[in-house]
Amino acid sequence: MLKKLIKYDMKSLNHFLPVLHLFVLLTAILIRLFITGRINPETSNEQIDVLFLLFFILYFTTITALTTGTYLLAGVRFYKNMFTDEGYLTKTLPVTSGTHLLSKTITGSIWAVINMFFVYLCTYIVSWTPFIRSIVSSDEQEILKELGATGEYADLSFSAAFTVLFIFSCLGAVSSVIMIYASVALGQLFSSHRVLGAVVSYFVISTVISVLSFVFMALFGHETRLLITTASSAGDNFNFISYMTEVMKISTVLMAIASVALYSMTYYIMNKKINLI
């Protein structure tokens, strides 16, 4: 049954998301052709500033819209299919609530990871111009060293760093899907205004997770401001790579704990608490 559910959930998400992503890919290619690709050593500083600002605004807006759209569509599919009129069919299929949740989580995660891949691909297209590449390749070792690629990180390359960052981003994407579903499920516990309830739940969960992350980072001595102040006062250099590695380790553990807790809560609500009205 899980395979069949995944088939229909993917089919539903595939109505909009491929078009949305191809559109953003096209935008990235256009930005590369008409903005970032035109930045070269002969370009004056003022022109570079204007072009860079234009690129930054356009690119950031597009990528944010794409990512938000992907999560929103996954959340809407979950809500519509499980808790609106369609839920009367979905909920009466001979399938457990757990299987429904797993199917939605798998399909939502697949699209979240595809989205992440597009974000990285588009960033590569718009930023990895011959001009930037020539600067980076000539000074790669020096840049890496400045970032902290010394000692145990001495063998680090840009591609290895991006691979780690991509895997970390994908885990974050899956965790976000689980969080959105948990918010939607929590919204169903409200007697009315359930969509508003879901939105409020999302902000409450995000805030709680942010506060917990801050507390954990501080506990492990990795709160940014604290670390830089301490390092500066001690006269040491701030090692960005070492810092980011530690932050990613702690964040991964936190993300895993939060995801398991939110997934379990969503499962419990779907199994025991749902009243379709």
Place this chain on the structure above:
Amino acid sequence: MNPILECYGLTKSYNKMYNALNNLNLSLERGQIIGLLGPNGSGKTTFIKLINDVLVPTSGEIRINGMAPGVETKKLISYLPERTYLDETMKVKEIITYFSDFYDNFSSERAYQMLDDLQIDTKARLKTLSKGTKEKVQLILVMSRDANLYVLDEPIGGVDPAARDYILSTILNNYNEDAAILISTHLIHDIENILDRVLFIKQGQLVLNATVGEIRTEQGKSVDTLFREVFRC
């Protein structure tokens, strides 16, 4: 053989002030068409939703073929809610494939035959169909299953009289003696002739559980007349 449906002290409240269903005790045997009758807000739809596991009871128990609502009971029940529950972006033929994928007891052949009888275009998307046609499609899907319990919430409310006759004959033709049909409706006069038993529900409580024969012979009244007397405003 187990009764197809049993309820013990079944209660559902949406808030602390009011019970939509109040301590319902009931046992229904197979091989009969049962009318679930009552005025608006009497608890009919709440009862039907509880049978189908789309509501969680506040207290009490419900058993379908001896089992609590779950995956196994959903294989046995064919449910028609009082609203459009299909993905309206899908084509009729895609919906048939969907039902065929999930219900082992669904007959695509029977569904296509009924769609053909009612001249419904299987290539049309649901959102392009009229409200009445959507209702017909839903009823066809529900009646194309070889279920043990058909639960139909207002199945004929939105369709024209000609289609109504077709639907009622479809209901009669497609169920067997191992199955039961529970129909909730206001249109008592239209369905009285096909009913074997009626349940009257008033303010969440069962006030009558009798066969149509008993009502006619013992009280000398039609179900429609008795309904008007019991629920006089």
